[in-house]
Amino acid sequence: xxxxxxxxxxxxxxxxxxxxxxxxxxxxxxxxxxxxxxxxxxxxxxxxxxxxxxxxxxxxxxxxxxxxxxxxxxxxxxxxxxxxxxxxxxxxxxxxxxxxxxxxxxxxxxxxxxxxxxxxxxxxxxxxxxxxxxxxxxxxxxxxxxxxxxxxxxxxxxxxxxxxxxxxxxxxxxxxxxxxxxxxxxxxxxxxxxxxxxxxxxxxxxxxxxxxxxxxxxxxxxxxxxxxxxxxxxxxxxxxxxxxxxxxxxxxxxxxxxxxxxxxxxxxxxxxxxxxxxxxxxxxxxxxxxxxxxxxxxxxxxxxxxxxxxxxxxxxxxxxxxxxxx
Amino acid sequence: xxxxxxxxxxxxxxxxxxxxxxxxxxxxxxxxxxxxxxxxxxxxxxxxxxxxxxxxxxxxxxxxxxxxxxxxxxxxxxxxxxxxxxxxxxxxxxxxxxxxxxxxxxxxxxxxxxxxxxxxxxxxxxxxxxxxxxxxxxxxxxxxxxxxxxxxxxxxxxxxxxxxxxxxxxxxxxxxxxxxxxxxxxxxxxxxxxxxxxxxxxxxxxxxxxxxxxxxxxxxxxxxxxxxxxxxxxxxxxxxxxxxxxxxxxxxxxxxxxxxxxxxxxxxxxxxxxxxxxxxxxxxxxxxxxxxxxxxxxxxxxxxxxxxxxxxxxxxxxxxxxxxxx
Numbered sequence: 001x002x003x004x005x006x007x008x009x010x011x012x013x014x015x016x017x018x019x020x021x022x023x024x025x026x027x028x029x030x031x032x033x034x035x036x037x038x039x040x041x042x043x044x045x046x047x048x049x050x051x052x053x054x055x056x057x058x059x060x061x062x063x064x065x066x067x068x069x070x071x072x073x074x075x076x077x078x079x080x081x082x083x084x085x086x087x088x089x090x091x092x093x094x095x096x097x098x099x100x101x102x103x104x105x106x107x108x109x110x111x112x113x114x115x116x117x118x119x120x121x122x123x124x125x126x127x128x129x130x131x132x133x134x135x136x137x138x139x140x141x142x143x144x145x146x147x148x149x150x151x152x153x154x155x156x157x158x159x160x161x162x163x164x165x166x167x168x169x170x171x172x173x174x175x176x177x178x179x180x181x182x183x184x185x186x187x188x189x190x191x192x193x194x195x196x197x198x199x200x201x202x203x204x205x206x207x208x209x210x211x212x213x214x215x216x217x218x219x220x221x222x223x224x225x226x227x228x229x230x231x232x233x234x235x236x237x238x239x240x241x242x243x244x245x246x247x248x249x250x251x252x253x254x255x256x257x258x259x260x261x262x263x264x265x266x267x268x269x270x271x272x273x274x275x276x277x278x279x280x281x282x283x284x285x286x287x288x289x290x291x292x293x294x295x296x297x298x299x300x301x302x303x304x305x306x307x308x309x310x311x312x313x314x315x316x317x318x319x320x321x322x323x324x325x326x
Numbered sequence: 327x328x329x330x331x332x333x334x335x336x337x338x339x340x341x342x343x344x345x346x347x348x349x350x351x352x353x354x355x356x357x358x359x360x361x362x363x364x365x366x367x368x369x370x371x372x373x374x375x376x377x378x379x380x381x382x383x384x385x386x387x388x389x390x391x392x393x394x395x396x397x398x399x400x401x402x403x404x405x406x407x408x409x410x411x412x413x414x415x416x417x418x419x420x421x422x423x424x425x426x427x428x429x430x431x432x433x434x435x436x437x438x439x440x441x442x443x444x445x446x447x448x449x450x451x452x453x454x455x456x457x458x459x460x461x462x463x464x465x466x467x468x469x470x471x472x473x474x475x476x477x478x479x480x481x482x483x484x485x486x487x488x489x490x491x492x493x494x495x496x497x498x499x500x501x502x503x504x505x506x507x508x509x510x511x512x513x514x515x516x517x518x519x520x521x522x523x524x525x526x527x528x529x530x531x532x533x534x535x536x537x538x539x540x541x542x543x544x545x546x547x548x549x550x551x552x553x554x555x556x557x558x559x560x561x562x563x564x565x566x567x568x569x570x571x572x573x574x575x576x577x578x579x580x581x582x583x584x585x586x587x588x589x590x591x592x593x594x595x596x597x598x599x600x601x602x603x604x605x606x607x608x609x610x611x612x613x614x615x616x617x618x619x620x621x622x623x624x625x626x627x628x629x630x631x632x633x634x635x636x637x638x639x640x641x642x643x644x645x646x647x648x649x650x651x652x
Contacts, residue, residue: 008437009527025432025528028366029357040354040366042373042432106351106368111334201335202351288614 107200
């Protein structure tokens with residue numbers, strides 16, 4: 001739940017005075033997202049989202065994030081569009097924080113993804129990769145393979161508190177990932193956090209992508225590996241190959257995969273599972289007991305990691321390799 | 327911050343199917359309120375609030391709360407109006423909880439109340455008292471004088487952990503309040519929690535009252551005593567007599583006070599300060615450290631209590647008694 005900074009009406013009205021949105025009618029903090037403070041804003045001009053950027057988001061990255069959403073919107077991808085004020089600026093300051101106003105996207109995120117939704121997500125991700133290809137600002141992925149061992153070391157040898165043997169499993173897997181991580185795959189801007197709560201559907205169709213605050217430059221297929229982990233496992237931990245096939249097929253229908261990407265996918269998926277296992281492990285060990293923040297279970301991603309370790313080829317995700325190339 | 331229960335789209339769509347509000351377009355959890363889960367709902371028919379009632383609200387009280395808002399809306403008071411479904415019901419069930427849909431009130435609560443806003447709040451409270459006079463369902467005040475000592479005892483003698491001497495101050499004050507609490511003042515339905523976050527303003531005018539989930543039957547002047555505590559002190563702890571005068575004058579302009587109410591007001595204000603000091607003390611001692619819930623400081627209400635203890639007559643709140651009678 002995310003409202004870390006409250007805003008007074010006079011401050012917000014003054015901020016809105018720079019925009020051409022009419023009178024402020026109401027604003028409510030939204031209990032979604034964890035990095036920033038978000039408000040649903042109603043003005044004469046309609047409904048918008050106001051975001052105050054908290055400390056976890058580096059100020060220097062804001063032109064990348066906001067610029068990317070502007071760029072993708074201009075290409076016709078449905079995502080929040082930063083609203084420019086009278087001076088043409090999309091980033092301002094409010095309550096001592098960087099702040100921006102975005103158009104409001106109708107739609108709901110799905111708590112129980114269907115196979116068809118997986119296909120739509122794959123296709124939307126491929127469109128995003130294509131549309132972002134000429135986005136000019138670079139941003140390295142701060143949570144890719146080089147960051148995982150330091151993150152594990154920051155857990156101070158406490159992994160086994162969560163599950164006996166977890167530390168050893170992670171050590172061995174880090175050795176494998178570091179030794180085998182690809183160096184030459186098609187790269188570009190990836191979303192890097194395309195979980196179900198960041199994808200809206202309306203009337204059975206995908207209506208938009210949100211929350212680009214982990215977006216960065218990395219291998220395009222790594223984004224797909226993250227989405228396989230996030231969308232295609234059932235609550236009981238089993239991998240749903242129908243969903244996997246739809247996700248991969250939806251993606252490849254827009255942007256066919258290269259043979260190198262197809263071969264690398266199981267390894268990239270191990271990496272994706274490791275990345276979320278590690279950030280969850282760190283948060284698990286460092287979130288106070290009794291906190292009202294829901295701790296996400298690192299063991300869920302350990303299980304996904306163990307699944308991907310056993311995958312020998314992309315066919316085990318539900319689709320033969322030849323269906324994914326052009 | 328308050329979303330304790332999440333809702334899936336299929337469940338919400340099925341619930342909405344009972345209403346005549348068109349398609350569901352979006353819903354977002356709202357980070358306001360502490361008792362219930364609230365969502366901002368957008369449908370073809372407009373914007374609404376969806377409330378899921380959590381355990382802290384007794385199911386048996388819901389017809390009182392929802393009925394009261396319906397009653398007050400029908401009298402022209404601006405408050406959330408429960409929306410009836412096709413069967414004429416305003417209360418249903420969603421995600422295993424009692425649930426209701428309300429009209430959305432535009433407006434913002436004020437983080438820094440002005441004297442004029444205090445006057446408007448006083449007047450709105452008096453209108454509410456008048457409009458609720460013929461509301462037929464009774465609900466005793468579970469947090470009035472008889473409840474305070476048990477609440478203090480539930481704090482297990484730990485008051486001095488918050489401030490040395492606090493326990494003794496509360497003991498002595500409880501003796502005084504129990505011995506002197508009035509028994510025969512004008513009574514009726516009171517809001518009982520009319521703090522700034524429960525009053526909306528728009529364009530300089532009061533646009534509505536919300537959150538009737540502490541409403542109950544009690545002395546009408548006790549509601550005013552609560553509002554004096556909640557609105558008329560400055561952040562440095564000083565009482566603002568201009569705000570006090572406006573609040574009391576605004577109220578009396580709609581519903582003149584009786585001499586007995588005027589005489590009782592300082593004692594009622596001591597009681598109001600005690601009630602919030604005690605609930606805050608209990609929550610302070612029973613909320614885990616490191617929790618992301620903001621603990622409210624009981625000492626703020628101890629200071630208000632000490633102020634009201636020194637008040638000899640209503641004139642010290644900023645207004646001569648004769649200006650408050652008809």
